[in-house]
Amino acid sequence: VMSASSTKRLAVLEGDGIGPEIMSVTLSVLEEVSRHFQIPFKFEKALFGGAAIDECGDPFPAQTQKLCLESDAVLLACIGGYKWDSLPRKQRPETGLLGLRKSLQLFANLRPAKVFDQLIDSSTLKPEVLKGVDLVVVRELTGDVYFGEPKGISLQNSKRIGYNNMIYSEDEVERIGRVAFEVARLRNRRLCSVDKSNVLDVSQLWREVIVSLSKEYPDIELSHMYVDNAAMQLVRNPRQFDTIVTGNLFGDILSDEASMLVGSLGMLPSASLGKPNSPGVFEPVHGSAPDIAGQDKANPLACILSAAMMLKYQFQLDEASHAVERAVYRVLEKGYRTSDIMSPGKTLVGCKEMGEQVLKQLQLIQ
Amino acid sequence: VMSASSTKRLAVLEGDGIGPEIMSVTLSVLEEVSRHFQIPFKFEKALFGGAAIDECGDPFPAQTQKLCLESDAVLLACIGGYKWDSLPRKQRPETGLLGLRKSLQLFANLRPAKVFDQLIDSSTLKPEVLKGVDLVVVRELTGDVYFGEPKGISLQNSKRIGYNNMIYSEDEVERIGRVAFEVARLRNRRLCSVDKSNVLDVSQLWREVIVSLSKEYPDIELSHMYVDNAAMQLVRNPRQFDTIVTGNLFGDILSDEASMLVGSLGMLPSASLGKPNSPGVFEPVHGSAPDIAGQDKANPLACILSAAMMLKYQFQLDEASHAVERAVYRVLEKGYRTSDIMSPGKTLVGCKEMGEQVLKQLQLIQ
Numbered sequence: 194v195m196s197a198s199s200t201k202r203l204a205v206l207e208g209d210g211i212g213p214e215i216m217s218v219t220l221s222v223l224e225e226v227s228r229h230f231q232i233p234f235k236f237e238k239a240l241f242g243g244a245a246i247d248e249c250g251d252p253f254p255a256q257t258q259k260l261c262l263e264s265d266a267v268l269l270a271c272i273g274g275y276k277w278d279s280l281p282r283k284q285r286p287e288t289g290l291l292g293l294r295k296s297l298q299l300f301a302n303l304r305p306a307k308v309f310d311q312l313i314d315s316s317t318l319k320p321e322v323l324k325g326v327d328l329v330v331v332r333e334l335t336g337d338v339y340f341g342e343p344k345g346i347s348l349q350n351s352k353r354i355g356y357n358n359m360i361y362s363e364d365e366v367e368r369i370g371r372v373a374f375e376v377a378r379l380r381n382r383r384l385c386s387v388d389k390s391n392v393l394d395v396s397q398l399w400r401e402v403i404v405s406l407s408k409e410y411p412d413i414e415l416s417h418m419y420v421d422n423a424a425m426q427l428v429r430n431p432r433q434f435d436t437i438v439t440g441n442l443f444g445d446i447l448s449d450e451a452s453m454l455v456g457s458l459g460m461l462p463s464a465s466l467g468k469p470n471s472p473g474v475f476e477p478v479h480g481s482a483p484d485i486a487g488q489d490k491a492n493p494l495a496c497i498l499s500a501a502m503m504l505k506y507q508f509q510l511d512e513a514s515h516a517v518e519r520a521v522y523r524v525l526e527k528g529y530r531t532s533d534i535m536s537p538g539k540t541l542v543g544c545k546e547m548g549e550q551v552l553k554q555l556q557l558i559q
Numbered sequence: 560v561m562s563a564s565s566t567k568r569l570a571v572l573e574g575d576g577i578g579p580e581i582m583s584v585t586l587s588v589l590e591e592v593s594r595h596f597q598i599p600f601k602f603e604k605a606l607f608g609g610a611a612i613d614e615c616g617d618p619f620p621a622q623t624q625k626l627c628l629e630s631d632a633v634l635l636a637c638i639g640g641y642k643w644d645s646l647p648r649k650q651r652p653e654t655g656l657l658g659l660r661k662s663l664q665l666f667a668n669l670r671p672a673k674v675f676d677q678l679i680d681s682s683t684l685k686p687e688v689l690k691g692v693d694l695v696v697v698r699e700l701t702g703d704v705y706f707g708e709p710k711g712i713s714l715q716n717s718k719r720i721g722y723n724n725m726i727y728s729e730d731e732v733e734r735i736g737r738v739a740f741e742v743a744r745l746r747n748r749r750l751c752s753v754d755k756s757n758v759l760d761v762s763q764l765w766r767e768v769i770v771s772l773s774k775e776y777p778d779i780e781l782s783h784m785y786v787d788n789a790a791m792q793l794v795r796n797p798r799q800f801d802t803i804v805t806g807n808l809f810g811d812i813l814s815d816e817a818s819m820l821v822g823s824l825g826m827l828p829s830a831s832l833g834k835p836n837s838p839g840v841f842e843p844v845h846g847s848a849p850d851i852a853g854q855d856k857a858n859p860l861a862c863i864l865s866a867a868m869m870l871k872y873q874f875q876l877d878e879a880s881h882a883v884e885r886a887v888y889r890v891l892e893k894g895y896r897t898s899d900i901m902s903p904g905k906t907l908v909g910c911k912e913m914g915e916q917v918l919k920q921l922q923l924i925q
């Protein structure tokens with residue numbers, strides 16, 4: 194058990210749909226972690242996403258931004274819903290997400306895809322292909338065609354053109370490259386950089402920077418792959434990957450594809466990191482599932498695992514982080530399943546009971 | 560049997576690696592088609608890819624370009640190899656491919672992914688997910704970030720930046736949209752347009768143009784999907800798709816991913832089309848497999864199926880096209896397999912014998 198430490202201020206963004214339910218369960222898990230490992234947390238809630246649009250007309254209100262910037266880490270559940278889908282882009286929940294990333298300078302998104310033996314049958318891929326899959330996609334999150342200028346829709350010879358600039362500076366590539374090499378070092382020391390350097394200048398620069406950075410990491414085995422091939426290899430032989438690093442757009446596509454290996458979105462956490470000691474955002478990969486909101490049916494495990502990533506990546510509390518992961522693992526072993534991961538012979542539980550089972554396992558851990 | 564028609568001039572680009580072997584088999588299949596359906600072909604070979612680099616220092620020499628432009632259609636086997644991988648981009652085989660697409664204005668790339676029942680076990684996905692999968696990706700091929708200007712690598716505040724412009728004009732979107740709606744009409748009348756309009760202006764224009772075009776195709780059911788979700792859905796439930804239309808970059812990624820559904824790259828044809836009556840390019844999806852080149856081990860079926868696409872899409876010879884497809888189908892049913900698609904209990908054959916078996920089946924077809 195670790196010694197007492199200073200209070201960690203956590204901004205808590207419940208968001209929309211199933212967000213409040215899964216966050217409530219996650220906070221009780223963190224409270225148990227707090228007791229067990231003597232880590233004082235202070236939770237402060239704020240509006241974000243659709244809920245914030247309804248209240249203030251802005252998916253990422255100034256007050257929420259202030260709270261996030263002053264916190265030690267941000268826990269986010271999930272946002273969005275049909276209700277806000279037809280609003281103009283500026284007022285959509287996703288725009289809040291992009292704003293949050295920009296304002297906290299969250300340039301590194303970590304998306305692990307680790308296959309749980311207990312759930313291996315729930316994927317559409319064959320178990321023999323999935324056995325042992327344990328990869329992480331390190332996605333650059335504040336650059337690329339997402340934010341590049343010039344961009345817009347305008348007239349050329351009285352016809353409309355739409356355009357966005359796919360752009361990276363060498364500093365941006367180096368910064369995300371360092372995170373990726375460091376992550377690979379904590380894992381199996383293999384890094385695959387994904388680009389489209391046979392066609393794109395921006396990818397050519399990307400590759401050059403990664404290659405020259407690799408000289409500082411001689412212990413990491415670096416390889417390169419074109420993005421089209423990577424999309425193929427993730428399905429063909431996902432075990433070949435350890436750590437993948439790529440740009441914002443390719444990372445968006447590949448990390449979602451990789452998530453399918455695990456079979457259920459309900460099991461996938463993520464971490465978005467900024468500069469050292471600045472607050473990161475920890476959130477499940479799944480959406481807000483408006484159709485089952487408020488019915489105690491949601492799977493809280495991805496949100497709980499995101500909290501475990503926070504313990505590890507934000508606070509270097511490896512022991513506490515492992516304890517949470519182990520508790521989740523044991524609950525699966527005991528056969529508890531929410532409906533999204535249910536299979537014959539298992540025990541169907543709701544969101545709250547799933548949380549209680551995790552708490553119980555956590556209490557058993559010395 | 561159709562009536563005699565004017566001679567069709569086919570430019571034949573064998574390319575590199577296994578290219579000459581699979582093309583030789585494909586031409587004998589076309590000769591049989593010619594006899595059977597009374598369609599006179601004239602084959603004219605030209606250098607392309609690595610072979611052309613070795614001979615003329617240019618992957619797409621002027622002479623080859625001239626021949627292609629004067630032909631009625633272009634048959635291409637495959638290009639590239641380790642040998643040319645370290646050359647500067649301008650002299651690489653792929654650059655020849657991009658040049659060919661540009662000069663013939665091949666704006667529409669059709670990539671079917673149809674699961675063969677006989678090979679359903681060769682995919683990494685479960686058979687129950689694959690059963691009945693029959694989709695086609697219609698990829699825009701001459702625009703997008705592949706060719707957008709400005710592009711390059713330059714200095715900004717003494718740091719390098721790399722950039723490419725992701726750009727579409729409404730004319731370009733409308734042109735590929737029309738092809739896609741027409742293709743969907745020949746199939747199950749469902750079209751899914753893939754974009755990233757929640758983030759990109761260029762995608763917003765894309766979606767607007769597709770939506771307004773859809774008014775001319777009231778018989779086609781149009782849907783939209785974000786590219787990250789599409790990458791997920793192709794693995795999760797590929798049967799939901801009939802025709803997919805998307806831009807050059809997203810199409811590059813998604814069509815390669817979709818190819819994994821079929822289990823073997825050796826079975827996948829493609830067609831790249833320009834304006835009506837201008838020559839298209841028909842080529843297998845796979846690469847040049849330098850490691851097995853010259854060993855009579857290559858699978859010629861994708862190249863043969865590409866020739867079938869030529870008969871259908873370039874010459875509207877539906878009957879001849881179906882005959883070739885049926886012959887391939889029967890050869891699989893009879894259990895013949897090249898090594899890439901071999902499985903226990905089947906009959907292993909080389910490239911040439913596979914070709915002979917297809918010929919035999921073709922001769923049996925009335």
Ligand SMILES: CC(C)[C@H](C(=O)O)[C@@H](O)C(=O)O
Nearest residue numbers: 287288290291445757758787
């Ligand atoms: C909602 C959208 C803007 C976002 C993205 O593309 O980054 C999402 O797909 C994600 O991956 O978090």
Ligand SMILES: CC(C)[C@H](C(=O)O)[C@@H](O)C(=O)O
Nearest residue numbers: 391392421653654656657811
């Ligand atoms: C080789 C490369 C330039 C090409 C592309 O990206 O278009 C290839 O991946 C393809 O899909 O034909």
